[in-house]
Amino acid sequence: MGNWENNIRKVVPYTPGEQPNQTDMIKLNTNENPYPPAPGVTEVLRNTDTDALRLYPDPAAKDLVHAIAGEYGLQDDQVFVGVGSDDVLAMSFLTFFNSEKPILFPDITYSFYDVWAELFRIPYERPALDEHFHIKKEDYFRENGGIIFPNPNAPTGVSLPLSDIEDIVEHNQDVIVIVDEAYVDFGTQSALPLIEKYENLLVVQTFSKSRSMAGMRIGFALACPKLIKYLNDVKYSFNSYTMNRTSIAAGVAAIKDQEYFLETCGKIIETREWTKKELRKLGFYFEESKANFIFAAHKNCPAEKLFQALREQYIYVRYFPGGRTGNHLRITIGTRNEMEVFINFVREYLRKENLWKF
Amino acid sequence: MGNWENNIRKVVPYTPGEQPNQTDMIKLNTNENPYPPAPGVTEVLRNTDTDALRLYPDPAAKDLVHAIAGEYGLQDDQVFVGVGSDDVLAMSFLTFFNSEKPILFPDITYSFYDVWAELFRIPYERPALDEHFHIKKEDYFRENGGIIFPNPNAPTGVSLPLSDIEDIVEHNQDVIVIVDEAYVDFGTQSALPLIEKYENLLVVQTFSKSRSMAGMRIGFALACPKLIKYLNDVKYSFNSYTMNRTSIAAGVAAIKDQEYFLETCGKIIETREWTKKELRKLGFYFEESKANFIFAAHKNCPAEKLFQALREQYIYVRYFPGGRTGNHLRITIGTRNEMEVFINFVREYLRKENLWKF
Structure with a gap:
C-alpha cells in the first residue's frame, strides 16, 4: 500500500440543507421561491435546439x-x-x-x-x-x-x-x-x-x-x-x-x-409580513426580517421539539443546533396557503402541548 | 486610491478555442461531435417540469x-x-x-x-x-x-x-x-x-x-x-x-x-479513417490518432497559411502557433460530408498554390 493519501486536501465539507421530495410536503427549509420561474x-x-447541445x-x-x-x-x-x-x-x-x-x-x-x-x-x-x-x-x-x-x-x-x-x-x-x-x-x-x-x-x-x-x-x-x-x-x-x-x-x-419578478417578490413580502403577525400572536420573537425567511424562536417551545413535530407532518423548516441561535428556526416564506397550513399546525401544536395561552 | 489590487490572484487565463457562429460554417476546431445528442x-x-426549477x-x-x-x-x-x-x-x-x-x-x-x-x-x-x-x-x-x-x-x-x-x-x-x-x-x-x-x-x-x-x-x-x-x-x-x-x-x-452512442462513435471512427487516407494522399503526415481529431502537418504547406485559407472559407480548424507542434493543425472529425468539403477545398488549394503534385 502506498502513501497516496498524504497530499490530499482533507476538508469538513459544507452540509447542504436537506432536499426532501415527498408529494404534499411543505418545503420551507432552503429559502426557495414558492412561485415557478417566469x-x-x-x-x-420547450424550444431548446437540442441539436446545438453538441x-x-x-x-x-x-x-x-x-x-x-x-x-x-x-x-x-x-x-x-x-x-x-x-x-x-x-x-x-x-x-x-x-x-x-x-x-x-x-x-x-x-x-x-x-x-x-x-x-x-x-x-x-x-x-x-x-x-x-x-x-x-x-x-x-x-x-x-x-x-x-x-x-x-x-x-x-x-x-x-x-x-x-x-x-x-x-x-x-x-x-x-x-x-x-x-x-x-x-x-x-x-x-x-x-x-x-x-x-x-x-x-x-x-x-x-x-x-x-x-x-x-x-x-x-x-x-x-x-x-x-x-x-x-x-x-x-x-x-x-x-x-x-x-x-x-x-x-x-x-x-x-421584470413584471413577473416584481409581482412574485411583492407576494412573498406580503406573505412574510402576514406570517410575522401570526407568529407574534403565537408567542414567537424575531428580528425584523427583510429576506424570504423569518428566523424565529418561541418563548416556551424549544426549537428542536417544534422542528421535529413539523417534520412529522412533512412541513420542513431549517434548524441549526447549538450556539447563540440554537433555539431558532429559519422558516422560508412559501405561498400564503402554505403559510396558513404552517401557522395552523403550529397553533394547534402549541395548544395541545400547553405551550402558549390563547 | 487604495491598495486593493495587492492581494488579488493574478493569472494568465486559459484561452478557450474560438466559437464562431456563422451559418454554413464547418466547425472542426473544438473537437465537438458532429451528431446531435441521443x-x-x-x-x-421538451418535458422539463419548469415549475420544479424553483x-x-x-x-x-x-x-x-x-x-x-x-x-x-x-x-x-x-x-x-x-x-x-x-x-x-x-x-x-x-x-x-x-x-x-x-x-x-x-x-x-x-x-x-x-x-x-x-x-x-x-x-x-x-x-x-x-x-x-x-x-x-x-x-x-x-x-x-x-x-x-x-x-x-x-x-x-x-x-x-x-x-x-x-x-x-x-x-x-x-x-x-x-x-x-x-x-x-x-x-x-x-x-x-x-x-x-x-x-x-x-x-x-x-x-x-x-x-x-x-x-x-x-x-x-x-x-x-x-x-x-x-x-x-x-x-x-x-x-x-x-x-x-x-x-x-x-x-x-x-x-x-448505448446503441446511439456506439452508432455515432462508429461513424466518427469510420470518417476519421477515411480522412486519414485522404490526408495522406494530399501530402500530410501525422501519428496514428485514436481521437475524434487528427493532428497533422503538411510536407510543403505551412500550417498557418492553410489555417488562414480554410478560415476564409468558414472552415475552422485549430492552430497552436509555436513550439514543436507549430506546423500542425488539429482537425476535428465532422460528418463524412463535412470532411469531403474540407478535403476537396484543401486539394484545390494545394493544387492552386503548387504545393503538392497530383
Whole structure:
C-alpha cells in the first residue's frame, strides 16, 4: 500500500440543507421561491435546439451577461456570471482573498464563508453580531485581508443600511469588500449604486431566490470592470465553460420578465409580513426580517421539539443546533396557503402541548 | 486610491478555442461531435417540469451518478460528476495535488494542466514526448507529487497501451495518477479496469465529445470510493449544487442510449479513417490518432497559411502557433460530408498554390 493519501486536501465539507421530495410536503427549509420561474423560461426550454447541445456554449455567456447588465443599467464588462452565487463567491474567495491578514465576516452568517476560507486556507476572524443580531460596523474598521457579509444577513434576515455599508467600504479601501445580496430583492436597498464610486466593492446576487431558479444554478457579481476582469481571469483558469446552453437561455428569459419578478417578490413580502403577525400572536420573537425567511424562536417551545413535530407532518423548516441561535428556526416564506397550513399546525401544536395561552 | 489590487490572484487565463457562429460554417476546431445528442435528450428537455426549477437540484446528482455507474458496471460511490471534465479536473487538482514535489504531465498535452497548476500554485514538470509524440513511460518513474495525462493524448491523438498505464500507476503508488480519457471512446482502451486494483488511480471522462453534449457541461470521474469521497468533500466545500436540473435529466437520457452512442462513435471512427487516407494522399503526415481529431502537418504547406485559407472559407480548424507542434493543425472529425468539403477545398488549394503534385 502506498502513501497516496498524504497530499490530499482533507476538508469538513459544507452540509447542504436537506432536499426532501415527498408529494404534499411543505418545503420551507432552503429559502426557495414558492412561485415557478417566469413563463418565458418554460417557453425557452420547450424550444431548446437540442441539436446545438453538441456544441460548446459561449464561454463568456454574453447573452446572459448582457441581459443582466441591461436590467441593472450597467455595461456588460461590469457583470460576471457563475453556477449559482456559491460558484461566484467561491471564485471571489480564490481571486480576492490572498492576504496573510484575516478576512472578516460575522459570527452568525452564511455557513459557507468559513468553509471556503478553510478550503483555500485563508485566515479569518468573525466579529460577533450584537444581541439583536445586527452587524456592528465598527468591528470592520480595522486591518484585514478582505470583508464579506450578506445583506440582508442569513440566517437572521436583518438588513444593514446602505450608509453603514458605505462606511465599511470607505474604511477598507485596501481590500475587496463583498456584499452578498442573495436576499436583497425582498425589501433591502442594494449596494449596487456604490460600485460606481468604489472600485473595491463587489456585489453578488443570485437567480435562486427572487428569480425562482434555484434548480438552474445562476448567480452573478456586479462591480467595476477591473474587478470583473480579475474574476473572469480566474474563472477562465478554472473552467472556461461553466454556464450550459439551457442555463444561459433560461436565465435571459427570467431576467427579462421584470413584471413577473416584481409581482412574485411583492407576494412573498406580503406573505412574510402576514406570517410575522401570526407568529407574534403565537408567542414567537424575531428580528425584523427583510429576506424570504423569518428566523424565529418561541418563548416556551424549544426549537428542536417544534422542528421535529413539523417534520412529522412533512412541513420542513431549517434548524441549526447549538450556539447563540440554537433555539431558532429559519422558516422560508412559501405561498400564503402554505403559510396558513404552517401557522395552523403550529397553533394547534402549541395548544395541545400547553405551550402558549390563547 | 487604495491598495486593493495587492492581494488579488493574478493569472494568465486559459484561452478557450474560438466559437464562431456563422451559418454554413464547418466547425472542426473544438473537437465537438458532429451528431446531435441521443434522441432521448430532446424528449427530456421538451418535458422539463419548469415549475420544479424553483427548487434546488439534488446536490449529489444521484440519478446521473447512478446511470453512469450502471453504464460502467460500477457502484454509485465510485462515480463523481461535475460541470464538464474541466470542472472535474480542476476539483481533482485542488483535492489531490498538494505536495511540495512537482506533478508530472507531458510537454505537449491538454493546455489546461499548466493553467490549473499555476492557478493553485502547484509545482510541475513536463517530460517531453518522444519524436513521434509518444509518452515515454520511464519519464514517470521518479519522485513526484502526482501524475496526469490524457489517453489518447491531446492534441496529438496518440494512445498509450493499457500495460504502459499500469506500469506508470504501479511505479507511483504514493501519489494520485489521473488518466484523462476525454477521447477514449473513439478507439482507445480505457484504464477503468485498473481502478479495482489501484486505489490511487482516477479515470476522468466527459459527455462533451462521444456523447455529443459539450453544450450541457457534464464530466465525470471513476475511482475507488475513498478517492471519490475526497473529491466530493472538496466539491461540497466549493459549490454544493453544481449540476442543474436540466443537465442531470439530459445526462441520464444520453448515457442510457448505448446503441446511439456506439452508432455515432462508429461513424466518427469510420470518417476519421477515411480522412486519414485522404490526408495522406494530399501530402500530410501525422501519428496514428485514436481521437475524434487528427493532428497533422503538411510536407510543403505551412500550417498557418492553410489555417488562414480554410478560415476564409468558414472552415475552422485549430492552430497552436509555436513550439514543436507549430506546423500542425488539429482537425476535428465532422460528418463524412463535412470532411469531403474540407478535403476537396484543401486539394484545390494545394493544387492552386503548387504545393503538392497530383
